[in-house]
Amino acid sequence: MAGVRLVTGYVRLDGHRPHERYVELGNRLLSLPLPITLFTDAAGFSPGPSVEVRPAGRLWLQSMIGDASPIIPRTDNPTKDTLAYHCVQHQKTAWLAEAAREHPGDMLLWVDLGILHVPQVTRAHVARAVGLAERIPPDVVTLASIWGEPTKPIDPGVISWHCAGGVAACHASRAWTWHQSVIAEASGLLRISNRVSFEVNTWASVWLRHPTRFRSYRCDHDASILEVV
Numbered sequence: 324m325a326g327v328r329l330v331t332g333y334v335r336l337d338g339h340r341p342h343e344r345y346v347e348l349g350n351r352l353l354s355l356p357l358p359i360t361l362f363t364d365a366a367g368f369s370p371g372p373s374v375e376v377r378p379a380g381r382l383w384l385q386s387m388i389g390d391a392s393p394i395i396p397r398t399d400n401p402t403k404d405t406l407a408y409h410c411v412q413h414q415k416t417a418w419l420a421e422a423a424r425e426h427p428g429d430m431l432l433w434v435d436l437g438i439l440h441v442p443q444v445t446r447a448h449v450a451r452a453v454g455l456a457e458r459i460p461p462d463v464v465t466l467a468s469i470w471g472e473p474t475k476p477i478d479p480g481v482i483s484w485h486c487a488g489g490v491a492a493c494h495a496s497r498a499w500t501w502h503q504s505v506i507a508e509a510s511g512l513l514r515i516s517n518r519v520s521f522e523v524n525t526w527a528s529v530w531l532r533h534p535t536r537f538r539s540y541r542c543d544h545d546a547s548i549l550e551v552v
Contacts, residue, residue, distance in 0.1 A: 325428030327456045329355075329449070331436045332362035332418045334379050334411045339403035340437070342367070349436045355446055357453055360425070361436075362418045375425075383417055384509060384519065385410040393519045396480050404521075412488070412522035413509060416502035423495035431498060432456045432551070435489040443546040452490070452549040459551060460538065461494035464501050466526065467548050468539035473531040479512055479520035485527035486539075490548050501536070504529045 333349060335342050346367040353359060359374040370376055388410070398404035419431050432453060438444055459465050467487035477483050493501055508528045512518050530537045542548040 325426075326358065326430070327453045328422065328426055328429040328431050329357055329359045329453060330362075330419055330422045330431050330433050331359065332379060332414060333365055333436045334363070334382070334414070335365040336405070336407055336411065338405060338408060339400060340440075344440075345437055348439045351439050351446060352434070352436060352449065355450055357450065358429075360418075360422045362414075362421070377421065377425075379414070380417070380421070382410045382414050383506065384413040387506075387510060387513065388519070391513075391517070393513060393517050394480075395519050396482060396521055396524075398482070406519060409519050409521065413505065413525065415491070415522060416498070416505045419491075419493055420498045420502040423493075423498035427495045429495050430456050430459060430461065431493050431495055433491045433493070434549075438489055438548075441489065441544060441546070441548065444549065445546075448546050448549045452551050455550070455552045456492050459492050459494075461496065463536055463538045464497055465492040465551060466530065466537055466539045467491065467542045467551075469541070469543060471541065472534065472539060473527045475531075477520075477524045477528045477531065479516070479518045479524055482521050483524050483527050485530065486523040487542055487544070487548050488521075488523040488526070490542075490551065491526075492551055497536075501529070504533065504536075508532070
């Protein structure tokens, strides 16, 4: 039966946050009695009975880059915002598209595996968001937004918070188109300027290019990120 499916994913990088911390946060999320698809190849997770686990697969942005050495954005957290990290973050739409193939009638709610580290966010907030997602329009992608809709080109060299990144909703019927648009945007940036940006910048650029395909709700880096309607 079609419904709302929480989708998340994880690739172990051993960067700014220890793997054990991701396992702790992830297992709390995965214990929710909700339909969940987890994309990962990492060990240590103990998913509940309603969780299906799929391979993380190859990172499409990493494959696109190959042996090149692209410019990455400025950051005040270089141990986190590495090229590998950007490749993992860009995988979100690929995982949504893969989940859509398995569950073509579902509303897919992306939630970062580590969402419970965000101030004020609890498992109850996540469960409530899944319920709220039943009311999301199925014909557009829904984005959590801190700055609101973009109105001018996105600077790839510094993070833009038009999209919060940690939460997004997309009906299965829209997932493939969104992912292909993300690929095209990232590919163009790499080809023209030898740059890789934050995934939220790529999403914002796609949003600016195709405004009618998206809706948003305002949030901050707190529990409001889960107020999906």
